[in-house]
Amino acid sequence: MQRIVQEVDTITASDLHRRLSQADGQDEVSHLAQRFNSLLDRLETAFAGQRTFVRDASHELRTPLTVLTGELEVALLQERSPTEYRRVLQSTLDAARMLTALTNGLLQIARASDDPSQVPMAPVRLDELLLQAHEEVLRRQPTCRIDLEFGEPTMPGSAFEVLGNEPLLLSAVLNVLENACKFSKDSQEPIMAIITCLGREVQLQVRDRGVGMTEADRQQVFVPFFRAEAIRTVPGHGIGLPLTAKIMALHSGSIRVDSELGTGTQVTLRLPLVRS
Template sequence: MSLQNRLTLLSTAIVSVLLALFCLFLYLVAEQYRKKEFLNRLRAEAITAGHLLVGREKLGPTLYKLIDKNQLTVLPQEEIIIYNANNQLIYESGTDYLTVTPKILSQVRELKTTQWRNKNREVVGILFREGTAPFVIFASAVDTYGVRTMENLARLLGGGWFLMTGIMLVAGRYFMGRILEPISRINHRIDEITASNLSLRLPEGENADELTQLAQRFNRMLNRLEEAFQLQRSFVSHASHELRTPLTAITGQLEVSLLADDEPDELRATLRSVLDDVRGLNRMSNGLLALASASMDSSAVPMGPVQIDALLEKVQQDVQRLQPDYTVHLHIDVGNMAPTDWQLTGSEPLLRTAFFNLLDNGGKFSTNHTVTVTLSTLGKSVEIRVHNTGSVIPADQLSAIFVPFQRGRNASGLPGYGIGLPLTDRIVRLHRGQLQVESSDESGTTFRVSLPR
């Protein structure tokens, strides 16, 4: 069963039950009112009969029967019965609809008034006192008009209930269709979205309701998927290109060495060149693996406490050990900071890779291979500034250097594959931080890393 039909049936059932309860309530209230009014009329008839038959100003039974017979307000099948103080029948209106037992007489004398129903007849008994002797008067009749009115009301309420249920069913299906129409449009558009046209987006609508919020979240998810697909295509394209160049060079050198009858020194030179290319391929492969690892969700990366000042000291030692001609100056703004204030939550191997790339990159592009690292606090974050005075990054390429395999014009002639800075940027974003760069002829190039403590 479709969602539209289920919602229609559910809403119709709820309204139908509530309407049925309301109709039943109306019927019960009307029935109580009918019964109360009819009993009040019977009680009034009994009191009137008492005044006229056994009161101080009596009428004869024959005259009373004549008046009662020709009275316009007489009740259907009305009967009046009067007993004296000795429980002797002294008056009966002539019909024999009601049978009175001594038990009932005693009950009336005790309670002063009583009422009950005998089949379809309503009966009222009262203790009448006018003078010294108490009389027991019974008045009974059939509420033909009231019962017929209640039957008509029941038929009217029942018919109205059926009619309103049918209208609710039709109207509910129409309005549920209108409400769920955006879902149909969303389903149709989702069927159109494939890997070849990820630029399509779901219709969001004009109202800020739950369906619009759902469409907006789907569109944000599609934005992330499209970005991931484009990144994957770019990654594969650039990686293939970058890998093809050294592989072609290695293949060419080996083919030439096999065809030529080179001297041992020339063969050693060829092998050294091939070894350099292989080492370059190894570095590129490691960079690609690290880039793929940094692209994972933060929940999939093991995190733990990282002492950022100690980590920078280790990275400083690594850079100077691997690049002996590089000079790294590390300044830690200690101030009133406690050792625990330099601690943050993150992945130490990934952060170590990011800082190593920044320091290695700063030493590579510096004219004197000198890089200055400053560690300080900034509110609830720690800030690492990596500065060098080398070739300036063009302003139009400041954002492009964080795209994989994209290198600035100032990197011409220097070794590299355009992987280090994109990898560093992803590691920083993985730790909910920010990486910014400033470059000018006057102040040189400064990379600013901000990480939450």
């Protein structure tokens, strides 16, 4: 026991790869050491994930900052015409707006990763939230066409009502609708957003007939900052879906992505209904 205590005392955040040596017997002390070692396995994986996240986030933040600084430095090298100053101001404003959107997304990821008991929750009607998200997407992408379909609520009075944090849920729905618009620009068919009740859950399904993705890409869509090679010309940072997945987990819900390259994508969100 004393040896275990000594070994435990030497493990810090910077050497989480270390393990207790007394873990290969059958007795209770070995059992405790084994459990402690598997706790270290989990912590090591979580720390590695955090490190990757911070590295990728810094990279995403640095790119627009580099563009911004470069553009301003070049503009200041000599006197310019008012038109030129205007162009530089516009492009730096665009970069600053992108930075704002990105930092907002990162802050939301941090909030959604928090302890659920710290996030304020209240009854939220998902059908009303969908209308709100629809309006916002059209404001951002006026050419986008989305058909909304509302199924019959199973419980009258508490229709499509879930217990949740409204700003976070709105952001989840918005991310999915916005992706459907962004990645189906050349499609003639409208996007379908269908909300239904299934037993004790409410389901929102968003289908597009856009570019779709390969199975290999589909498996990575929840990895922060992942973006499919083919769509890199479309603006984005690869944080919408990882954020949506975190928000769904925070609400005891789920997200599922089905897709076929060149055919389209279907995203299904499910959340537990408020029990009446």
